[in-house]
Amino acid sequence: MTDFxxxxxxxxxxxxxxDRFVGIxxxxxxxxxxxxMGFQLSPVSSNENALRRDVLQLILVLSAxxxxxxxxxxxxxxxxxxxxxxxxxxxxxxxxxxxxxxxYTETERQYTAGNTGKINWLRTIKKxxxxxxxxxxLIYTKFEVYRLKPNENNMITRxxxxxxxxxxxxxxxxxxxEIPRQPQLELKDNKNxxxxxxxxxxxxxxxxxxxxxxxxxxxxxxxxxxxxSENLFYFGTYNFxxxxxxxxxxxFGVKNKHDYFPRAHWRYLADGSEYINYPLEPDSIMxxxxxxxxxxxxxxxxxxGITGNAAHLPPSSSINKQITYGxxxxxxxxxxxxxxxxxxxxxPYNNTKFDSETAPLGNPLGLTGEYTCAGxxxxxxxxxxxSYETVQGIVADTRHLMFNYTGNxxxxxxxxxxxxxxxxxxxxxxx
Numbered sequence: 139m140t141d142f143x144x145x146x147x148x149x150x151x152x153x154x155x156x157d158r159f160v161g162i163x164x165x166x167x168x169x170x171x172x173x174x175m176g177f178q179l180s181p182v183s184s185n186e187n188a189l190r191r192d193v194l195q196l197i198l199v200l201s202a203x204x205x206x207x208x209x210x211x212x213x214x215x216x217x218x219x220x221x222x223x224x225x226x227x228x229x230x231x232x233x234x235x236x237x238x239x240x241x242y243t244e245t246e247r248q249y250t251a252g253n254t255g256k257i258n259w260l261r262t263i264k265k266x267x268x269x270x271x272x273x274x275x276l277i278y279t280k281f282e283v284y285r286l287k288p289n290e291n292n293m294i295t296r297x298x299x300x301x302x303x304x305x306x307x308x309x310x311x312x313x314x315x316e317i318p319r320q321p322q323l324e325l326k327d328n329k330n331x332x333x334x335x336x337x338x339x340x341x342x343x344x345x346x347x348x349x350x351x352x353x354x355x356x357x358x359x360x361x362x363x364x365x366x367s368e369n370l371f372y373f374g375t376y377n378f379x380x381x382x383x384x385x386x387x388x389x390f391g392v393k394n395k396h397d398y399f400p401r402a403h404w405r406y407l408a409d410g411s412e413y414i415n416y417p418l419e420p421d422s423i424m425x426x427x428x429x430x431x432x433x434x435x436x437x438x439x440x441x442x443g444i445t446g447n448a449a450h451l452p453p454s455s456s457i458n459k460q461i462t463y464g465x466x467x468x469x470x471x472x473x474x475x476x477x478x479x480x481x482x483x484x485x486p487y488n489n490t491k492f493d494s495e496t497a498p499l500g501n502p503l504g505l506t507g508e509y510t511c512a513g514x515x516x517x518x519x520x521x522x523x524x525s526y527e528t529v530q531g532i533v534a535d536t537r538h539l540m541f542n543y544t545g546n547x548x549x550x551x552x553x554x555x556x557x558x559x560x561x562x563x564x565x566x567x568x569x
Contacts, residue, residue: 144171144186144193144311151175153378153441160381161200161374162193162226164308171196174378175444176486176536190312197373199540201227203384204375226373228357232305233313235351242298242351255283294339296323297332301355304362308371325362333359379439383421385539386437386484389547390554391422398423398434400466420463426555427548432471432479433558434463434526443487443512443533446502452483457515457529464526477525482558483515487533508538509554511561530561 147170151157160174171193173179180188235242251266261282268276300321310316325332333356340352375381399417407413424433441450460481468479488501489508503512515529516522532554542550 144189145179145182147171148173148179148189148193150177150179151378152444153439158376158378159372159374160196160376160378161372162197162309163372163374169308169311172374174382174486174536174540175439175441176488177540178488178490178535178537193312195540197226197230199385199543200374200381202543203381203388205380224371224373225354225357225361226309228354228361229305229309230312231350231354232301232358233310235347235354236302236305236318237313239347241295241302242348243295244292250283251280252283253279253281255281257281257283293335296321297336297359298351298355299323300325300332301358304358325359329359329362379437382439382486383437385543386435386534387422389539389543389550390424390433390435392425395420395423397470398432398463398467400462418459418463420460423467424551424554426551429555430475430478431555431559432467433555434460434467434479434481435554436460436463436481436483436529438483438485440483440485442531443485443501443503443505451513451531452515454517456483458517458519460515460529461517461520461527464529468524468526477562479524479526480558480562481526481529482532482554483529485512485531485533486536487512489535489538503533505533507557508535509533509557511557511564514561514565525562528562528565530558530565532557532561 149170150173151160153175159172161172163170163172173192173196177192177196180192258281262278262280265282266278266280268278270276299319300323302318303321306316306318310318323332336352336355336359340349340356343349343352399419401417402415404413404415420434421437422435424435425431426433436452436456438452438456440452442448444450460483464479464481471478487503487505489506490501505512509532511530512533513531515531516527520527522528534554
């Protein structure tokens with residue numbers, strides 16, 4: 139992919155009907171990267187390495203949180219869409235290994251007759267006549283010596299050469315403008331043989347880097363066919379709302395949230411049995427360290443933080459269900475404090491200044507902060523005197539979440555808890 143200008147190929151989705159795909163889409167003509175709504179690209183003033191970092195972070199998030207069935211659609215030019223798994227991590231591992239170690243080669247011993255070098259005595263005795271001294275001792279004037287030389291004609295090297303070229307054709311633009319040399323091998327009719335050779339190498343190596351490389355080559359070759367160069371490939375999802383839910387849960391949620399699932403039963407049925415319905419399942423339960431409080435979070439990949447349009451807020455059904463979650467958590471809470479359970483919707487937004495350049499994708503509400511409150515929801519059927527009887531509408535900066543979901547998230551949890559409590563208290567003051 140020559141003359142590839144990355145910024146021109148990056149797009150932040152609006153999540154409207156025809157603009158929902160998040161991920162990477164590419165064909166022989168080029169590639170495009172689609173970010174989730176609310177994501178702020180690195181500024182124009184930065185170099186393309188910063189933008190590449192954005193793309194790599196997107197790949198990491200999709201790899202971590204998108205399930206396999208959501209990740210990829212492969213489409214041939216003359217074929218109907220079909221589901222397939224595109225092994226993007228294998229492609230990236232092959233590129234990274236090549237940039238660190240170049241082509242994989244195995245060494246072979248090259249023997250010559252000489253006086254310097256490492257001597258192979260068995261070959262020397264077989265091939266050279268010694269001089270016999272008067273005392274009967276033997277002296278060799280020539281030896282079979284060897285040196286190690288990379289065997290670049292080895293089959294595994296040729297297969298690796300093919301995999302490197304394929305990887306750079308599809309994803310090399312993320313790392314470098316380099317175009318590796320054309321492979322000498324073709325995949326046609328050789329795929330199973332290639333996989334067998336690499337599997338054998340994997341079986342007999344104990345070097346971790348080589349293990350990763352060989353497994354990545356196997357994953358790539360298993361995915362490819364002889365028409366793969368003509369295929370469009372997509373790595374991503376049309377349902378980023380599920381990624382948003384899992385991302386929120388990773389950052390803020392406790393691992394075991396089953397105790398907070400409201401359950402319902404049918405009893406006194408005609409046959410005398412009892413039927414247990416599927417429980418309601420909140421997206422995340424956040425319990426900050428040092429706080430005697432529970433936060434019931436519902437991840438909503440809704441457009442309000444991007445558009446400022448109230449029609450893009452969660453509907454009444456979501457509000458009423460969230461209040462039920464909070465009430466159930468309060469009933470089952472061991473805390474004796476009256477207001478110890480809080481509800482919140484978490485929606486994406488872009489924490490940037492609203493101006494003509496960022497207006498379509500920016501911050502029409504003029505809000506600030508990684509996490510901030512955009513409003514409060516309540517149900518007419520509840521008085522709103524208890525903390526769980528209202529739902530705080532929190533907008534979270536998409537870029538911030540995508541770059542801060544790993545490691546110790548205690549700081550993020552405290553920031554979110556403080557934001558929700560502050561919003562609740564502010565709304566109480568406003569009446």
